[in-house]
Amino acid sequence: MTEKTPNKTKLRKNPVVLFIHKLGSPAYFYHFTGKFIPWFWAIFLVLTAIGMYQAFFVVPSDYQQGESFRILYLHVPAAWMSLLAYIIMAVCAFIALIWRIRVVEILAMCSAPVGAAFTVVTLVAGSLWGRPTWGTYWVWDARLTSELVLLFLYLGVIGLYNAIDEPRKAARAACLLALVGAVNLPIIHYSVKWWNTLHQGSSISLMGGSSIDSSMLWPLLVMSIAVKFYYGANLLTRSRVKLLEQDLRKGWVRNIVREGK
């Protein structure tokens, strides 16, 4: 980073600020995150194994929907992740637009494909679930439509980023789109409250507890934590690769190539 903060010496004394500044350096970011990625993958695999086993073999079937409700354990964690990935992307975009920190720009841009993948999983799993329960794969109600718009926003961000040759300019344009698209997030979340939809209301809220029976609830929580680790591992891996690509000719990358680590 070439930008200088005015009262740099004063800020240096604060260990948190110092750490954040250090993370902004591509070399430090690369080495620091590299330590976590294997752990993230391991936690993801263990939690997914537990969660999926519980979801398919242990949890009782639903009193109305029978076995088909088990799609919930894929659909709901993916749906939450599709929103959280966008929130992370938008927050990174906001920071990137104002402070122009390259590592944060890259984080924002690398969140988009992962979020898009989770949105696709949400839509596909949801429509496969909709067929046996509602009687249709797809309807244009507010919840389903706004989630589809989320996919288009992700694709728009990815497309815009790749359409401009100069990576910093491309990231800036795409960050602005990502930030503007964030207005869709409350629409998705509250769509089942504000409008009549075929999609049912939220089963779980942070304040109001859960309308899923406790015997069915905890594998859902396990799965939703598992996908967060998948997201983290995927996001960090993508970001590191992007940093290597952009800094191909810089010293820190040469050092990595020379030392083989």
Added chain:
Amino acid sequence: MTPTRKRRLIAVLLILAGVSVAAVVASISLQQNLLYFQSPSDLAMQPIPPGRQFRLGGLVKPGSVNRVEDSLATRFVVTDGPKEVPVEYVGILPDLFREGQGVIARGSLNDGGLFEASEVLAKHDENYMPPEVADALEKTGHVSASTDYSKE
């Protein structure tokens, strides 16, 4: 914060504010179009002329389902508590279609006030529980919870 960053911050916040206002205005003005279905009470307040297609949503009134012999036709009553509308549908109903369950029917009213549905979708609620729990709830007098259709 440097003046450049302050300027950028203000610009970004202004853009966000503008977009948010636009989104709110758009969703308020589209309010009616974004309603996926009309409840029987909506219908009573704002009648829809016979022959016009719309979606009717509510609960299947318990005890109202009649299957017409020698055909796929089913007659039932959709209710949201205060108001109800009789419905006729010819075709195969979704698995979750049952008395007391939410449905959304697409079709139009005929001159006699009967809703002739061309499609019936089952709407389920946000409650999930094992059958034993549902039985226990029913025994203790908790009606197996169904979606609240009284909201506007």
